[in-house]
Amino acid sequence: MNAPGQPAKQGARSLDPHLRRYAARTAGMTASEIRALFAVASRPEVVSLAGGMPHLAALPMDSLAAEIGDLVATEGLVALQYGSAHGVPELREQICDIMALEGIRAHPDDVVVTVGSQMALDMVTRIFCDPGDVVLAEGPSYVGALGSFAAYQAQVVHVAMDADGLVPQALREALAAVERTGKRVKFLYTIPNFHNPAGVTLAVSRRAEVLEICARHGVLVVEDNPYGLLGFDGQIYPALRASDPDNVVYLGSFSKTFAAGLRVGWALAPHAVREKLVLAAESATLCPPTLNQMVVSRYLATQDWKGQIKTYREAYRDRRDAMISALEQHMPDGVTWTKPDGGFYVWLTVPEGIDTKAMLPRAVTQRVAYASGTGFYADGLGSRQMRLSYCYPTPERIREGVRRLAHVLEDEMQLHLTFGPTSGRAVSGPQGPSPDTA
Numbered sequence: 001m002n003a004p005g006q007p008a009k010q011g012a013r014s015l016d017p018h019l020r021r022y023a024a025r026t027a028g029m030t031a032s033e034i035r036a037l038f039a040v041a042s043r044p045e046v047v048s049l050a051g052g053m054p055h056l057a058a059l060p061m062d063s064l065a066a067e068i069g070d071l072v073a074t075e076g077l078v079a080l081q082y083g084s085a086h087g088v089p090e091l092r093e094q095i096c097d098i099m100a101l102e103g104i105r106a107h108p109d110d111v112v113v114t115v116g117s118q119m120a121l122d123m124v125t126r127i128f129c130d131p132g133d134v135v136l137a138e139g140p141s142y143v144g145a146l147g148s149f150a151a152y153q154a155q156v157v158h159v160a161m162d163a164d165g166l167v168p169q170a171l172r173e174a175l176a177a178v179e180r181t182g183k184r185v186k187f188l189y190t191i192p193n194f195h196n197p198a199g200v201t202l203a204v205s206r207r208a209e210v211l212e213i214c215a216r217h218g219v220l221v222v223e224d225n226p227y228g229l230l231g232f233d234g235q236i237y238p239a240l241r242a243s244d245p246d247n248v249v250y251l252g253s254f255s256k257t258f259a260a261g262l263r264v265g266w267a268l269a270p271h272a273v274r275e276k277l278v279l280a281a282e283s284a285t286l287c288p289p290t291l292n293q294m295v296v297s298r299y300l301a302t303q304d305w306k307g308q309i310k311t312y313r314e315a316y317r318d319r320r321d322a323m324i325s326a327l328e329q330h331m332p333d334g335v336t337w338t339k340p341d342g343g344f345y346v347w348l349t350v351p352e353g354i355d356t357k358a359m360l361p362r363a364v365t366q367r368v369a370y371a372s373g374t375g376f377y378a379d380g381l382g383s384r385q386m387r388l389s390y391c392y393p394t395p396e397r398i399r400e401g402v403r404r405l406a407h408v409l410e411d412e413m414q415l416h417l418t419f420g421p422t423s424g425r426a427v428s429g430p431q432g433p434s435p436d437t438a
């Protein structure tokens, strides 16, 4: 039994009667720091710059409701029935039209509809990675992808980025270093456009080089591109997949351009890989939800979806502007950040000695939340970084959140000057709930 007042965390784990039954791969399955934060984020007094929830209030709910109602009334026997693991054919054709905007020429047969691109990440890892295989990923990288890689016991080796995205020379060096260990690199996982969490975009001039390096080393590229149509100036970058259809698996999603709750995404894969993906999808879900796919398909056919994306882009640009100008106005010297041209995120670096994970409970006490950088690395880095999302709060709330965060950082930097590094330091005064428990 725990002594009164003692946390029950350790005890709770050993009380699990199933502990000895779990497969070894569950050891890598831990709650993401982001998920824990969603609970904190939902408290109204906290300005959450933590989660990446899209700005759904921009959707035309009434006309969507009418379309969905009509869909069930007129095509319910199909929409509410099982479908194929491959996905609804009309939707796969429409997906090809969308990808054509990025220069991709694809056949609908090579598109596999998935339950969000998260499921595609899971499937790609499942079909390619044995335990101990290496996946290269930008450092930092998308937390949900790192979760999939961990679940299949793949080892992640991070590749450095700069303001122009993945650094080709760092990719060469990472490949050479892994090859020296005798391990196999199964694929490079990359988010070329409006990176989550780094907010940067892979320079167009680097794209051919990245593809060439991977092809020369026999490494597949997994291109994850949920934000590609959310460039603030309407700019659309050429997909990696457009230049190398045989060596790139492309992942897309309707979560950011339409509605995340529908959970409709897709993978476009070289022909042989597509077969394996369909089998993997079948064993996971039998088929993706038919109703949701038909809702997306009808939305694309009947609504001004390009106009909707423009509306989203403008809202996100206003919010990005609010965040950047508030950062410029309030942040103390020594704090730096990226300036995204699209997408949802700013990546912030704080001065040496400040630990963003240790600081988070104090920030929550001051009614602002962020995602600390460590969740975006598989190797423990990121303690001097944090991700700030501007997608969900209003510009006013963003400005207020950044103002609060700047105060927390100023206090922290003052404490650091007086007492030394923040990590592990006992905190006096009121403590906010830990994001793990809130």
Ligand code: PMP
Pocket (backbone or CB within 6 Å): 052, 115, 116, 117, 118, 119, 142, 144, 191, 196, 224, 226, 252, 253, 254, 255, 260, 263, 264, 265
């Ligand atoms: N990839 C990236 C880079 C993401 O940011 C997200 C969502 N945050 C996903 C994949 C998963 O998106 P979904 O499953 O909603 O399509």
